[in-house]
Amino acid sequence: MLPSRQTKSFLMRRLREIGVEPDSRHGQNFLIDLNLVRLIVDSAELGPRDVVLEVGTGTGSLTTLMAPHASHVVTVEIDSNLYELAREELINFDNVTQLKCDALANKNRFAPAIMEAVGTALASTPDSEFKLVANLPYNVATPILSNLLLSEHTPTTMVATIQKELADRIVAEPWTKDYGALSVWIQSQARAEIVRVMPPGVFWPAPKVTSAIVRIQIDPERRAAIPDLRFFHQFVKSIFLHRRKFLRANVISALKRHATKEQVDELLSGMNFPADARTEQVSIETLLEFTERVRAVAPDWKL
Known part of the structure; x- marks a missing residue:
């Protein structure tokens, strides 16, 4: 049965009782469509050995739906x-x-207490899986999703409500306006899909933007094929900083003090990039190969 508490009238009453209002600084937009709360849980396909991380407890509505189906919820x-x-x-x-x-x-890093709590829960459940399931505050959605893929505990699945603009970037393909570093970073190691687009009216207070539920399923083979995840993450971010510029200019800027222009030209020539290639035109597979060639030339490079 769906909980009756996460409705607009309930939230208004409960917050009034404690004398507070939703705080925009913390991205407090409560999901009041109970069917969508259930869809988030269903999309995560929770099982009795799953350890779940939820960022943004709110009133606990999503938490109470997840807890009966999971081993532990942090x-x-x-x-x-x-x-x-x-x-x-x-x-x-x-x-x-x-x-x-x-x-x-x-x-770039989660609070240590969070990873400690997740690690304790995982250790207490044999053969457990770690999942992120959350109605994420918009202002931290990108670092939460990105950083989890570099954390000491890597999730097998991430299901989250986020701004639709961010969801579009996550699933974008090359040659599109939304394709960028986040698209490459997530798709290089996971399968991502938009489960549902949500209008502002399903939240209270209603945000000024459209939202979406996104599901990201980690692909262990894709992830294992990346020799140095941190190097790849940083290098991709660096060459997409000015995504409309030519690829050559972006690479020269990223590798300054680590490689000469002649070395950069040799790297680009070895990949058969045309002189007018732009970063947003390059496929993930090609970027993976190119990153390894760069790493061979500048193994100590950091953003």
């Missing part, structure tokens, strides 16, 4: 008022760990 909330409100909803679940903190220690 849920994170930065807002003290919502953290206390959710505690009341989650008090009877002994497989839920609530954390009150910022999910990110910095833009």
Whole structure:
């Protein structure tokens, strides 16, 4: 049965009771379409050995739907008022760990307490799988999704509500306006799809943008085929910083102090790139090969 609590009237009443309003600084837009809350859970295909990370507990509506189906849920909330409100909803679940903190220690790394809690839950469940399932605050969605693929505990699946513009970038193909570093980074090691596009009215308060549920399924073979994940991640980010420029200019800029223009031209020639090639035209497979050639020339390069 769908929970009745995550409705607009419930949220307005409960927040009024504790004397607070949704905080735009933390991206507090609550999903009030209960069927879509269920769709998020169903899309994650949770099983009894799954350890789930939820970033943005909110009132605990999504958490209470996931907990009965998972081994353990680690849920994170930065807002003290919502953290206390959710505690009341989650008090009877002994497989839920609530954390009150910022999910990110910095833009490139998760808060240590989160990875510690996830690691403890994984260790206590033999043959467990780690999944991210969350209604992500828009302002942290990109670093959350990106950083999890470099964290000490890598998820097998990520299901999240995010801004549609970001979802379009995640699933974009070469030669399209949305294709960029995030497209390459995620698709190089996962299969990504948009499950559902959601209008602003399914949230309260309604955001000014359209949202989407995205499902990202990690492909272990693709991931294992990347020799140095961190180098690939950083190099792709660097050459997409000015995505409309020619590829040659981007590579020269990225490799300054690490490779001469002559070395860059040799690298590009070896890949048979035309002189007018642009970064957004290059396929993921080609970028993977090109990155390895760059790494051979500048193994100590960092962004």
